[in-house]
Each structure stands twice: as structure tokens, then as C-alpha cells.
Amino acid sequence: MRREDGRPGPEDDVEAVLDELYALPPSEFVARREERAARARTGRRVQDARRIHAARRPTLAGWAANLLRRSRPDEAERFLELGRALREAYATLDPSGLRELSAQRRHIVSEMSRQAAALAREAGHPLSDAVQRDVETTLRAVLADPEAAAVWQAGRVEGVLTPPSEFGADAVAAAPARRASAPARPPREDTTSARRKKDEEAERRRAEREERAVRAREEARAAEERLRERRTVREEAAAALERAHEREREAGERVAALEEQLAVARTERERTHAELGEARERERAAAEELAEAGREAEAAARRAGQAERDGA
Incomplete structure (x- = not known):
């Protein structure tokens, strides 16, 4: 819809359209997207239609995740702020800050995922x-x-x-603790430091391997979920097809019944039409007989x- 001055209205703004689309459940997304793209093409907004x-x-x-962002804006902002603080702590290699923020991370991620599940359930799409x-x-x-x-902030x-693998669940646990200043050590400290660095490098590699394994499992779960979603979509399409067949069968039965009623009505009409013709013929003959009797009565009266x- 456009304003009287010819400019696009708020519902034609491409950003507003995208916000609308990503607020919809996945089952409604494609139909609304095609509707909005068609409206943009009709309005000659080719680039908007493509986007x-x-x-x-x-x-x-x-x-x-988008539902959570839109439904809990204040908590979402605090969550984003926690992310900025955690990334800054990691960048500055502050182990104490990392451990404290990591504990907050685990708690708030668990809590917010539960909120997302509750919101989805209330919207009729349990997770x-x-x-x-x-x-x-x-x-x-x-x-x-x-x-x-x-991406999440935009919903x-x-x-x-x-x-990212270098910022996974084990990265914080693998971060070395920062120690207070210690008195000067004997020259053996170089050997101890080298051994500690070697251990830390081995721990880092172990953490990376575990993180890669975690990511692989997560990607496998995501692929499995996509497969389940595709199966669900196919099952929904098959169910819709079955319902369409059932409606077609019911419509065919109604058409057959109506055609039968129509045939009976036509037969009845033909019968009553024939009866009407016979009645008209009888009425005409009776009229002629009445006229003849009238003429005979008049002749008798004259005689x-x-x-x-x-x-006389």
C-alpha cells in the first residue's frame, strides 16, 4: 500500500518486512515471503523484491532464538552486554574475569534457552x-x-x-591462572617455565580437539534436526494431499447426489408436463362439449x- 503522495508506506519498508517475516513461525514464512515479494514487484521495487x-x-x-530476542528485549540486551564483556576478558587474557564470566555464561545460557522453549511452547510450537x-x-x-x-540482535x-573453536566451552577452563608476583627463583625456573609452557600447549591442543568434537556433534544434531524438519514438512504435505483427496471425494459424492436429484427433478418435470398437456386436452374437450350442449339447448328451446x- 502506498501513501497518497505516492511514496511507499511503512508496510512496504524492506527492513520492516524482514522483521515481520522472521517473527513468523517457520511454517508461515514462505507464503508470507512470496506475498511480500510479489507486492514489492507490483510496486516496481525490484531490489526490495529480490532482497x-x-x-x-x-x-x-x-x-x-528470534522469538526470545523480541519477547525479552531487556534480558537480551543484558545478554549481549555479557557477551561483549566475555570477549573483552578473553582478548585481554584475564583468567579470573574469564572464570567469573564463564559461570555467568553457563547460567544465563541455560536460563534463556529455557525461556525460549517456554515462549515457543506458548506460541504452539514446543521444542x-x-x-x-x-x-x-x-x-x-x-x-x-x-x-x-x-544477527541475533537484529532478530x-x-x-x-x-x-568459534578458539572461544569454546573449554577455552575458559584451559586458561592459566594468573599468579601474584613471586620472589626471584633460582635458574631452575627456566626449566620449570618451559615445562609449564609445554603442558599449557598440550592442554590447549586437547581443548581444541574437544571443541572440534563438540562442534562436530552439534553440526550432526543440526543436520539431524534439519532432516527431521524436512520429514515433518513432507509429512505435512502428504497429510494435506490426503485431506485434498478426501475433500475431492466428498465433493464428488455431493455432485453425484445433486446430479441424481436433478435427474429425478427432470423426470418429475417431464411427467407433470405430460399431465399438464393431458389436463389441457381434457379441459378443451369439456369446453367443446359444453358449447355443443349449449347449442343443443338453445335449439330445443327454439323448437x-x-x-x-x-x-295457439
Whole structure:
């Protein structure tokens, strides 16, 4: 819809359209996207139409993360601020700050994922355990990755966002503790320091391997969820097809019944038409007989009068 001055109205703003789309449940996304893209093309807004049409249907986990962002704006802002603080602490290699913020991270990620599940359930789309784990993975990515944080802040998450490997769950635990200043040690300190560095390097590699394994498991869960979603979509399509067949069968039965009634009505009409013709024929014959009787009565009356006159 356009304003009287010809300029696009608020409902034609492409950003508003995208916000609207990503607030919808995944099952309603594609139909509304095509409707909005068609409206943009009708309004000769070709670039807007292309951008709208390019929007990807979110997974159930992506939709739940977007729902959480929109439904809990204050908590979402605090969560984003925690992510900035955690990234800053990691960048400055402050182990004490990392451990404190990591504890906050685990608690708030768990709490917010539960809120997302509750919101989705209230909206009529309960989350499976696998989908809720994908939401948790996305929330961890929001804390670790500024690009993921920007996507979630905009409320346009499409799928599972994965935290970077160097900022995973084990990175904080692997961070070395910062020690207070100690008195000068004997020359053996160099050997001890070298051994500690070697141990820390081995621990870092172990943490990286575990993080890669975690990511692989998360990607496998995401792939499994996508497979389940595709199966659900196919099952819904098959059910819709079955319902359409059933409606077609019922409509065919109604048509057959109506055609039968129509045939009976036509037969009845033909019968009554024939009866009407016969009644008209009988009425015409009776009228002719009545007229003939009238003429005979008049003739008899005339003869009777003539006889009386002749007798006089």
C-alpha cells in the first residue's frame, strides 16, 4: 500500500518486512515471503523484491532464538552486554574475569534457552530436546562471536549459530591462572617455565580437539534436526494431499447426489408436463362439449317455442 503522495508506506519498508517475516513461525514464512515479494514487484521495487525473496526460512531453533530476542528485549540486551564483556576478558587474557564470566555464561545460557522453549511452547510450537540444544549453541555463539551477536540482535537468525573453536566451552577452563608476583627463583625456573609452557600447549591442543568434537556433534544434531524438519514438512504435505483427496471425494459424492436429484427433478418435470398437456386436452374437450350442449339447448328451446306458437 502506498501513501497518497505516492511514496511507499511503512508496510512496504524492506527492513520492516524482514522483521515481520522472521517473527513468523517457520511454517508461515514462505507464503508470507512470496506475498511480500510479489507486492514489492507490483510496486516496481525490484531490489526490495529480490532482497525479500532471498530471505531464508529459519529453522525451528532459529525462530525460537528470534522469538526470545523480541519477547525479552531487556534480558537480551543484558545478554549481549555479557557477551561483549566475555570477549573483552578473553582478548585481554584475564583468567579470573574469564572464570567469573564463564559461570555467568553457563547460567544465563541455560536460563534463556529455557525461556525460549517456554515462549515457543506458548506460541504452539514446543521444542524437542535437540532443538533446545541448538538454541543453546546459538546463544553461546552470540556470546563468543560479534557477528553472531549482530544477527541475533537484529532478530534474523536463520539456523544454528556455532561459536568459534578458539572461544569454546573449554577455552575458559584451559586458561592459566594468573599468579601474584613471586620472589626471584633460582635458574631452575627456566626449566620449570618451559615445562609449564609445554603442558599449557598440550592442554590447549586437547581443548581444541574437544571443541572440534563438540562442534562436530552439534553440526550432526543440526543436520539431524534439519532432516527431521524436512520429514515433518513432507509429512505435512502428504497429510494435506490426503485431506485434498478426501475433500475431492466428498465433493464428488455431493455432485453425484445433486446430479441424481436433478435427474429425478427432470423426470418429475417431464411427467407433470405430460399431465399438464393431458389436463389441457381434457379441459378443451369439456369446453367443446359444453358449447355443443349449449347449442343443443338453445335449439330445443327454439323448437319448444315454435310448437307453442303453432298450437295457439
